Amino acid sequence: MAKQNEYFPQSVSHPGETLAEKLDEMQMGAKEFAVRSGKPEKTITAVLKGESSITSDMAVQFEKVTRIPTNFWMKYQAGYDEYKARVKHEHAIEAAVDWAKSFPVAAMARCGWIARKTTWRDKAAELLEFLGFATHLAWEEYYFNQQLKIA
Known part of the structure; x- marks a missing residue:
């Protein structure tokens, strides 16, 4: 932090x-x-x-x-x-912008889970911090591996 x-x-x-x-x-x-x-x-x-x-x-x-x-x-x-x-890391955050748009970021901010931000770059950074991942690629790898374990 x-x-x-x-x-x-x-x-x-x-x-x-x-x-x-x-x-x-x-x-x-x-x-x-x-x-x-x-x-x-x-x-x-x-x-x-x-x-x-x-x-x-x-x-x-x-x-x-x-x-x-x-x-x-x-x-x-x-x-x-x-x-x-x-x-x-800044380049990784920029690369996560499109990924972040697939999440209900506004609802997450209303719930107080993440801070309200105006730019998608900042929203992506907040989302990654909330999820506890350094990059969206790390999150995707983790998420998809978890899905494979369930299937």
């Missing part, structure tokens, strides 16, 4: 962008950084391109070379991962 004073930014950059800026500031290329950090150049290049995550092991090694604390890299990566997960 979301807290009242949470902030969710519209976009978050991959930690590799900050690493690239730091390497530029240090006048160090990916190859030299790879040697200094003890990581393969391919791995460093993937991080710099935003194609790979920074692991805790990498964060410790990066701290030694960049003097940027391990917890900075870890929190940055966690924030980026959370952002990506929230974007994915």
Whole structure:
């Protein structure tokens, strides 16, 4: 459940962008950084391109070379991962709009089971929360499997 004073930014950059800026500031290329950090150049290049995550092991090694604390890299990566997960969840909610229209949402709101919402996107989110599912596809799989058990 979301807290009242949470902030969710519209976009978050991959930690590799900050690493690239730091390497530029240090006048160090990916190859030299790879040697200094003890990581393969391919791995460093993937991080710099935003194609790979920074692991805790990498964060410790990066701290030694960049003097940027391990917890900075870890929190940055966690924030980026959370952002990506929230974007994915938003797409799942948008995909559930047509599914939500097959439910008596207005009657459910009148009964107080779900909050009254004006947009179908918000109604779909309320319905999923009420049913206790993250996506409409998960609900469908569960529901249809239960129906097969009865039949």
